[in-house]
Amino acid sequence: MSDPYVPLVGAVVAALLSDATLADLVEGRVYGALPTGEAPAMPYVNIASYQSLDAGTACTDESEVFLDIDVWTREGGRQRAGLIHSAVRCALHLADLDLGASHVLVEIAYRDGRVFADPDGRTTHAVLTFRALTEAP
Structure with missing residues (x-):
């Protein structure tokens, strides 16, 4: 079983960066992993966590992936x-993402999300969860 992490995250970041509405709202600050050093200027979007589950059978190499953005x-x-x-939801829900030669995206779908005040009292935080199903060709 091969893990689709690298191609999936790359495709998600590319889709978010190419969305004009989102690009305007966050001034192009979309990250697959946060830059080292100082925290990026706000607002920004980043892929916060990733969970991959084996969804295959004896004959298939499939993964069910949950991304928190x-x-x-x-x-x-x-x-x-x-x-x-x-904007993130619209850019990714049921998007047709190209994962390259190593994996095929069967589907990516919005699962849930929430918006809330961060404990620092100055920051607002939103978390979106997407479910993706991938398979190896």
Whole structure:
């Protein structure tokens, strides 16, 4: 069984970066992994966590993948975070993503999301969860 992490995250980041609405809202700050050093300027979107489950059979190499995507903003509060949340959802839900030669995306679908105030009292945080089903060709 091969893990689709690298091609899936790459395709998700590329899809988010190519979405004009989202690009305007976060000024192109979309990360598969946060840059080292200082935290990026807000607002930004990053893939926060990844879980891959074997969904294959004796004859297939399939994975069920759950991606948590975080939205972070200080300007505009819940309204701004909600707009970014919506843009991420629209860009990825049922998107046709190219994972290259190593995997095929069967489906990616929005599962759930929430927007809430961060404990620091200045930051608004949103979390979106997507489920993807991939298979090796």
